[in-house]
Amino acid sequence: MDYNWNWSVLLEEQYLDWLISGFGWTIAVALSAWCIAIVIGALVGVGRTVPNRLISTLCTAYVELFRNIPLLVQMFIWYFAVPEMVPEDMGRWMKRDMPNPEFVTAVVALGLYTASRIAEQVRAGIETVPPGLSAAGKAHGLSLSQIYRYILLPISFRLIVPPLTSEFLTVFKNSSLALTIGLLELTAQSQQIAEYTFQGFEAFTAATVIYVCIALLATVIMILLEKYTRIPGYVGKEG
Amino acid sequence: MIDIHNISKWYGEFRVLTDCTTKVSKGEVVVVCGPSGSGKSTLIKCVNGLEPIQQGQIHVDGAEVTAKGADLTALRSRIGMVFQHFELYPHMSVLENLCLAQEKVLKRSRTEAEERARALLARVGMSEHSTKYPSQLSGGQQQRIAIARSLAMDPIAMLFDEPTSALDPEMIKEVLDVMVELAQEGMTMMVVTHEMGFARKVADRVIFMDVGAIVEDRPTADFFDNPESERAKDFLSKILNH
Ligand SMILES: Nc1ncnc2c1ncn2[C@@H]1O[C@H](COP(=O)(O)OP(=O)(O)OP(=O)(O)O)[C@@H](O)[C@H]1O
Ligand SMILES: [Mg+2]
Numbered sequence: 202m203d204y205n206w207n208w209s210v211l212l213e214e215q216y217l218d219w220l221i222s223g224f225g226w227t228i229a230v231a232l233s234a235w236c237i238a239i240v241i242g243a244l245v246g247v248g249r250t251v252p253n254r255l256i257s258t259l260c261t262a263y264v265e266l267f268r269n270i271p272l273l274v275q276m277f278i279w280y281f282a283v284p285e286m287v288p289e290d291m292g293r294w295m296k297r298d299m300p301n302p303e304f305v306t307a308v309v310a311l312g313l314y315t316a317s318r319i320a321e322q323v324r325a326g327i328e329t330v331p332p333g334l335s336a337a338g339k340a341h342g343l344s345l346s347q348i349y350r351y352i353l354l355p356i357s358f359r360l361i362v363p364p365l366t367s368e369f370l371t372v373f374k375n376s377s378l379a380l381t382i383g384l385l386e387l388t389a390q391s392q393q394i395a396e397y398t399f400q401g402f403e404a405f406t407a408a409t410v411i412y413v414c415i416a417l418l419a420t421v422i423m424i425l426l427e428k429y430t431r432i433p434g435y436v437g438k439e440g
Numbered sequence: 441m442i443d444i445h446n447i448s449k450w451y452g453e454f455r456v457l458t459d460c461t462t463k464v465s466k467g468e469v470v471v472v473c474g475p476s477g478s479g480k481s482t483l484i485k486c487v488n489g490l491e492p493i494q495q496g497q498i499h500v501d502g503a504e505v506t507a508k509g510a511d512l513t514a515l516r517s518r519i520g521m522v523f524q525h526f527e528l529y530p531h532m533s534v535l536e537n538l539c540l541a542q543e544k545v546l547k548r549s550r551t552e553a554e555e556r557a558r559a560l561l562a563r564v565g566m567s568e569h570s571t572k573y574p575s576q577l578s579g580g581q582q583q584r585i586a587i588a589r590s591l592a593m594d595p596i597a598m599l600f601d602e603p604t605s606a607l608d609p610e611m612i613k614e615v616l617d618v619m620v621e622l623a624q625e626g627m628t629m630m631v632v633t634h635e636m637g638f639a640r641k642v643a644d645r646v647i648f649m650d651v652g653a654i655v656e657d658r659p660t661a662d663f664f665d666n667p668e669s670e671r672a673k674d675f676l677s678k679i680l681n682h
Binding site for chain 1 (some may be wrong): 490513515516521525530531540544576589593
């Protein structure tokens with residue numbers, strides 16, 4: 202193979218700036234989407250387990266809808282189709298005046314999609330809590346919302362920290378799809394550097410290393426969280 | 441105190457309870473026994489409204505549990521319930537287990553709740569374990585804490601659903617001792633159990649159930665010495681001979 206390795210392009214000011222800015226957008230999209238996903242995912246996940254038929258059906262519909270349409274398609278729908286479907290004034294605003302339209306769209310699409318996956322984890326977590334515990338709470342006179350708040354949610358949260366870690370990592374990886382609607386996040390910037398410099402290997406290696414570092418950091422944070430919330434002597438995982 | 445009048449309950453097509461009628465007066469201890477699946481658990485769960493019924497009425501301390509729109513949370517907070525598998529909250533320390541409902545339902549202050557909790561832990565002999573978590577304790581210890589947790593609500597009556605049947609034999613006594621003491625202090629109790637020694641010692645009456653119906657409901661000595669029905673005789677001979 203006849204390839205001229207040249208790592209120093211990565212340190213040239215212009216390209217370094219691109220990488221840093223790409224990194225910044227990736228973090229911004231992923232973290233914003235994560236916040237939306239946690240809030241909506243928790244609500245929808247809880248909604249699937251409540252005794253109210255209407256609420257649980259609506260929440261199930263949400264999960265099935267958002268989980269089963271490919272994320273890329275959802276990105277396109279939010280970016281291209283939704284502005285045409287909403288009332289005209291709003292559509293015009295979305296297309297012309299909304300600040301950072303690519304960023305906002307990517308955050309909404311990724312956030313709502315990830316929410317459907319988190320909702321499933323939350324529901325599974327709640328359903329793993331032995332039913333006798335809610336019965337005990339009920340027998341002591343706790344209301345349904347108190348049972349959720351003090352018993353079901355704290356226990357299931359601890360149970361789902363490991364699967365949430367992998368969702369958290371997935372959000373960073375999925376954020377790269379935002380490049381398809383024109384957001385210059387990390388992957389898009391590496392691609393751009395590759396095109397300008399013909400140093401594709403270096404550019405994508407840099408992106409890879411950055412993604413791996415993000416993943417390691419995220420994993421460490423979640424491990425600490427898991428340690429911190431561990432129940433002494435519970436589920437045989439005493440550290 | 442507890443007045444169960446002609447109740448029936450179905451799970452779908454399946455009739456779990458058939459025309460059950462009985463009363464538990466203030467200070468009385470009633471043992472409920474019968475073969476597995478006869479509806480004992482279901483019967484006592486109906487008393488605090490954990491299970492709805494389709495026919496009949498239940499009154500507790502004059503209030504109708506089964507009335508439409510009855511304030512079940514208020515009622516439940518006045519009736520203690522102890523389960524076969526303890527059901528302590530695993531993510532809370534022993535002390536927090538005892539305080540939760542006191543604070544959230546009875547609206548006691550933290551200090552008040554802790555004071556009451558500590559007094560009850562002392563009473564069931566668990567004082568030195570207040571900062572431990574349930575999974576760090578033996579079954580017998582957990583069940584004593586579960587009893588203390590119910591007592592912390594100052595209940596007017598206590599329901600027990602096979603409180604010792606998940607325990608190793610050597611731990612049964614420590615739990616029964618607590619229950620005997622409670623009975624002797626005049627607590628109104630309805631106890632599902634197969635511990636016939638306990639029944640003989642403290643029960644005023646024994647209710648024998650089979651396929652969802654109350655087959656016998658008689659004073660303790662009567663029940664043991666000359667059970668009327670064949671099924672009760674059969675049940676007693678099996679349970680006493682093993
Ligand atoms: N949620 C439910 N749905 C359908 N059937 C149920 C339900 N709970 C209990 N049953 C049935 O009702 C019957 C009575 O159950 P229950 O738990 O009251 O019996 P039990 O006398 O307490 O038995 P055990 O000694 O095994 O605890 C059983 O046949 C059981 O299978
Ligand atoms: Mg039972």
